Amino acid sequence: MILRALELTNFRQFHGQQRVDFVADERNVNVIHGSNGSGKTTLLNALTWLFYDELTLPRPESLASERAMAEADPGETVTVGVTLEFDHHGLRYTASRMREYRRAEAGSLRGEQVGGTLTLEYVDEDGNRRERENPQDTLDNIVPERLKDIFFFDGETIDQLTALDSQEQIQEAIRSIMGLEILERGHRHLDTVRKRFEKQVREHGSDELEELLSEKEDVEEELAAREQDIVDIRRSVEAARDSVAEIDERLRQTDMTVELQERRDELTGRIESLEGDLAENEEKIERAVASRGMVPFLMPALEDVGAMLDEKRQKGEIPSDIKTQFVDDLLELGECICGRPLEEGSGPHDAVAGWRQTATDGEFERAAVFVGGQLGDVGGEHAEYYEAVDQLIATREVLRERFRRAEEGLSEISEQVAESAPEDVADLEERRGELQDDIASYNQRIGAADDEIERLRARKFDLKEDIRLAEKQSEKAKIAARRAEAADALAEYVQALFEKFQETVRRRVNEKVNETFTAIIAKDYYAHITEDYGLEILKDVGGTDRVPVAKSTGERQVASLSFIASLVDLARERHERDEETEYFKGGIYPLIMDSPFGALDPTYQRRVSRTLPEMSRQIIIFVTDSQWSEEVAGEMREIAGRQYRLEYTDADEGDGYETTDITTELEGAVA
């Protein structure tokens, strides 16, 4: 979707008809200037009203311009409307939401709504103007309502995307923009279908079957509850980690604790690195035990088989120059290879028959050669195994000792901070210790819930098998059961597909977010979408490890901006990729932002301004004069294709009604 023009008719303080034209060419940035309260947010609301009939402004019922209502005589109607021209998937659309208000009486500006329409026209391939029959559905398909905070976003609150309770919003945004909700809906639908068939099975099946199905339902509910528990606990872990990071940041900035905190950061990094080394070491030990650990037990057997083969070799039985089958063929043919007849009972016959003593069949010889050839290698692993495991265990001891010392170091630092620092800092340290305990306790609960989930899944698996057997008892139940099974199998498949796609998309968004974030942020910080969809900011610690950091509002805003830009860019990539995609249709979307530079310091303002035009094919920003700082203007002036100014007149200054006029801005590029 590329916006072409927005026309307002008596919409709130925008009196009469006012129009904004947008560009999306090489100079793809459109700027709307306006002071605080001049109507920037109202303009953004005009778009959400058009698309979703929704306003997030005070007095949402007062849609009509007060001045227009005042100009109308009692009984006369005033038209209020928003019209948007835009291009989408190769078609030019005109969406228009109009509402008629009749002025009730002379002493009041209130109007009664007497009519309203929503139309969506488009020009088809032949140039004919046509109208969509379901304009609301079509608009919702073009920009789904659940994505409105992404596409029409308020820069003042954008940092909320990095807040802890934003995982769902982020997850939903990722699913929606990539079309994954189709699979989600499919799964939900199949689950409903399965339950309906299972009900039929219960109606036609035995008591035993009913009990089994009922237990399965209970197990499924329990399973869903435990899975939700894990999601909730993980959020608590994230919250606690964030709080620890905030405390660490404060300790870093406190003179008395700065050195101790630096030492703690270093030790924390070392512990994480040691955890990785220990896990890697453990895996190597497991591999050695599983693959070569059997050899010591096998040694007597290897010696036995080796001795037997050796004996046969010494006797000349292996390798044999002659094969049993060859001797048998000669005897059956009755003629030796030298041409002499081999008559039974004759000397030559007995001589040839005697060859069978030293002949072997080919199969045995092949087996003997194979086993004999491997004995040395396998036997040689005996000493290798002990040597390798001894070495690995020695390494493990060293790593464990280092780990223990690092943990002791952390504990000492904690004591030193508590003892040497002023009371408020000591309190912080105490709180930090409590949070660490909480995290450990949460992780234990996650482990317990994981075990319970595993047990419930195993029980569900067994129940499904029992149900399958019980269902065979009744014909009707059998048919319903087959259908339920089919729905279940399909639901599982769709779910697996959904999870796979979702994870792929999360990883891709993760890459993009970090790419954009690191291009803007100067420090060694990284933006990261966690496995449970938190938008996190990490920092290098100890060279190789990254830990979550306390975030300044500016960094949060950049992380959120990077996330939104990544989604828009990915949707564009999918759309432009020339391949048949059933689920990921993607699309071209503009970035429409109210106050995107709000909380940024001048350095970030410049960097965001530099990066912004590359984030989408069309950028529309609303800024105050203070936000249009030298840093921002310096970067954007040349690539701003259109600039408008909202001229606000207070009710006390003009004709008694507050109004905003949209005028073209003459600085730099003009409308």
Add this chain to the structure above:
Amino acid sequence: MSGSENIAIDYRKTEVYDVLVDQDQIFDSYTQLLIFAAAVGYAHGRFEEDVEPDAQTKWYYIKGDNRLEVAIASIAYSHSRDPDVLTDLVRQFDILVGYGAGGAEVLLEEVVEQPGENLDLLIQLIEDQHDTDEMQRQLGILEEIDAELTTFSSGAD
């Protein structure tokens, strides 16, 4: 052995398999543990006749892994003392399954049911085998010396 890839090996899969493969993930597969257990059972002289199977693996999971093939063949020969067993996969598997069941019991008693980390207990079990081997080697030397001494004393009479 051609055309034999599909031969099934029916074995008894006990709790030990759930713990060491699924839970602790020390072994990559049930088949890998079956052969390990057979080696343990063989070394401990624990062979079970007429095992009642409740799980199955296939020869093609094993074929191509020289170490596993040699382990199965060697145990089978050492048990049967019949060279022809090297070409008889079905008999090799019967012996494998018998020692596998016995070895799984040893693993249950010595590893799974013991307090401590299963990986460490497994390492200890293998280490004990090392000590046993060493003891037997020393015993062998003592026996040779003893035999030498006997010969010597007979000659002296």
